[in-house]
Amino acid sequence: MFVAGIDSSTTTKVWMMAELFNHSNAMKKVQEEVRNVVGNKLKVDAEDISKMKYLKCVLKETLRLHPTGPLLLPRQTSASVKLGGYDIPSNTTVLINAWAIQRDPKWLENPEEFIPERFENSSIDFKGQDFQLNLFGF
Template sequence: MEDISKMEYLKCVIKETLRLHPVAPLLAPRRTSASVKLGDYHIPSDTTVLINAWAIQRDPKWWEKPEEFIPERFENSSIDFKGQDFQLIPFGFGRKGCPGMPFGVASVEYVMANLLYWFDWKLPAGQNANNLDMTELYGLTVNKKIPLHVFPISHTSF
């Protein structure tokens, strides 16, 4: 675990992955307790509001080249999963944010670090990074339309 905390680029890759591909594109519904004016919009009291994390995390107002996978955008950045800047909110934010966020992030970091340590990865014959279909199916969660198949190749001997 100590070594994982030093893997800054891995953390950048995980942030960028969850920015582009949030597990839940729409955060849990919230209900307004009073009427509120938000920008040019008037939202009446007792209105159910859905927050589109997918759209926020791809907004060109906040992100340069928002549709591109650029993990380096998080190097030397203070943007974190807590959603304080409202640019990266795959776990929600504030009082209604996901209470399992620290455990979830630590679990992904641990699993990814171990998968990368113990294996090299290969795409099926005829596929490369340039011709992968990254089309997604949207619903309460996001899934790839065509599953990504990769093959682990052990590079260590036991």
């Protein structure tokens, strides 16, 4: 469990940097934001990061495109249900494909594109209330 937590954090940072390298406009915005917030200080601290709104948008978009795990933990139905026109009996193991959820054009315009700006004025709660963006596997 410990290694999985460290590996997913590291992998997210690597994907975020790769996306920024591939999208120079986003990279310039992040660099400008860091310079404006941090100023002439030698170190970036947690208070600085909390003020970086565009950097948070980049992180959310990175997590949307590159979830830490494409499949969420298996679940088991506790009762028979009808879902999407299918009858699912109780005690059925269900696998949820987070990768597909986060790329559904029903919820996002141009879901395959890296567009951090989509989160700038968004009311989407990425911490578990809006399941179309299951960023952290909630």
